[in-house]
Amino acid sequence: QSALTQPASVSGSPGQSITISCTGTSTDPGTYILVSWYRQHPGKAPQLIVYEVNKRPSGVSNRFSGSKSGHTASLTISGLQAADEADYYCCSFATTTPVFGTGTKVTVL
């Protein structure tokens, strides 16, 4: 399975916007069409915050937005809040085997 690479850490101040990238090695464009994003607070289960690149599940804040360009999917968090401090994982569902990204720790300064 092609791996999905994320930056190990991203930080920002409250109110700022940050972007987390998710880059794959697959040449199949379909890999980046079915990308979801998960937020995980310490000791908790991951929570789905974006699916199919840029759609938000019911109840998820519109401060979270997803996009893609070429072989890279991205998650942008706007209006950064203390509660956004967590680990974030992308995941591709393009193949029969879902593949998670390496994870990004978001720190709110």
Added chain:
Amino acid sequence: QVQLVQSGSELKKPGASVKLSCKASGYTFTTYPMNWVRQAPGQGPEWMGWINTNSGNPTYAQGFKGRFVFSLDTSVSTANLQINSLQTEDTAVYYCVTKINYDLDYWGQGTLVTVSS
């Protein structure tokens, strides 16, 4: 509301077996497949496979064939994960996860399995 409630933490010795459970409520259990995801300490999630809750047919990801067994008890809306011949590398949190509306949108709270002599 949809809930997945998993069994409690386990401490096992290498070579032993363990069986984890995941009880679903709030939806018709046999309508949606159940996935299992492993997360080793300090690592990201890893998809282990899934089981068709209607037919009971399991599908295992590479790396999880042989010692890992998915099963069901549909009479109590429960999915099970058995791990045989436990190794220290199996120390992780194991999640059951289903897709009701979106991709892997409902997760259990996780079960910590610690393998240590």
